[in-house]
Amino acid sequence: MHTRTTGLTRPAGSTRRGAVGAVALAALLALTGCSSDGDTDAKAEAKPTRSAAGKPAAATPDSQASPASEGPQADASKGPVLPDAKLTPATGTFTAKEKKYLSGRVPVNMDPAAVLQTGQETCQRIERTAAHDKNAAIGAIISGDLPEAEAAIKQLCPKQQPLLDAAETGFPGGTQKNPAPGTYQALTSAEGCTWQAMGDGGTVLAAGPGTGAGKKKVTAEVPSGTRTFVSTGCYAWLPA
Structure with a gap:
C-alpha cells in the first residue's frame, strides 16, 4: 500500500513531457463536443484558461467584470462570481448536479x-x-492538463472516479517533496526520463534513467528518507 501524495499539484520547476504525455495531450486537444450525465440546450461561447502555475482556473469573461454586490466569493483570484440564484441557462434548465458543479465557479x-x-x-x-x-x-x-478535472469528475461524470482515485496516488514529473517510499512507474515510454531521490542536505540516495528505456517501462525506486524527488522527461508517476 502506498500513502497518497499531493500529486495533483503541478511542481514549480518546468518539465519535459514524454511520448505518452504528448500523445495524451494531442488526443485530448483533438477531442471536441459536449457529453456528460446531464445536458443543457445552451451553447458555450468561452472556455476557461489555465493559471500560470499550471493548475486549472475558472473561465474569465470576455469583458472586464464589475464588482458584484452579492453572491459567493469562491476564490479571490477569480474575482466576483454569480450567486447560485442566477445560475440559469438562456434556455432550458440545469440539473441539480450541474448547479452544484457551477456553484462558485461562474x-x-x-x-x-x-x-x-x-x-x-x-x-x-x-x-x-x-x-x-x-x-x-x-x-x-x-499533470493538470485537463481543466477542472477533479470537480468535473465528482459532479458531472462520477463513473470516472476510479481514474481520479488512481491519480491521487501519483505525482507529476518535476520536483516532488517528501514522496512516499516505494517503486514508481513513469507514465511515458520516451527515452531521456531521468530521476534522482535526495535526502537531507541534497544527498543523492538513488538516481537513474529508470529500469528500462525506450518502449520499456521506466521505474524508479524511492527509498525511505527521501525528501525531494526530481525527474525530467517522465511526465507523471504512479506506484508500480
Whole structure:
C-alpha cells in the first residue's frame, strides 16, 4: 500500500513531457463536443484558461467584470462570481448536479452554460482517452492538463472516479517533496526520463534513467528518507 501524495499539484520547476504525455495531450486537444450525465440546450461561447502555475482556473469573461454586490466569493483570484440564484441557462434548465458543479465557479458576466460545457468536455476527453489508454488519462489528470478535472469528475461524470482515485496516488514529473517510499512507474515510454531521490542536505540516495528505456517501462525506486524527488522527461508517476 502506498500513502497518497499531493500529486495533483503541478511542481514549480518546468518539465519535459514524454511520448505518452504528448500523445495524451494531442488526443485530448483533438477531442471536441459536449457529453456528460446531464445536458443543457445552451451553447458555450468561452472556455476557461489555465493559471500560470499550471493548475486549472475558472473561465474569465470576455469583458472586464464589475464588482458584484452579492453572491459567493469562491476564490479571490477569480474575482466576483454569480450567486447560485442566477445560475440559469438562456434556455432550458440545469440539473441539480450541474448547479452544484457551477456553484462558485461562474464569473460575473459569464454564461453559466459556457462554464458547464467546459466541464462536460473535460469528462468527454477523460472518457475517450481512458477507453484507449487509462494511464494516459490518469497522467493527464495528475499533470493538470485537463481543466477542472477533479470537480468535473465528482459532479458531472462520477463513473470516472476510479481514474481520479488512481491519480491521487501519483505525482507529476518535476520536483516532488517528501514522496512516499516505494517503486514508481513513469507514465511515458520516451527515452531521456531521468530521476534522482535526495535526502537531507541534497544527498543523492538513488538516481537513474529508470529500469528500462525506450518502449520499456521506466521505474524508479524511492527509498525511505527521501525528501525531494526530481525527474525530467517522465511526465507523471504512479506506484508500480
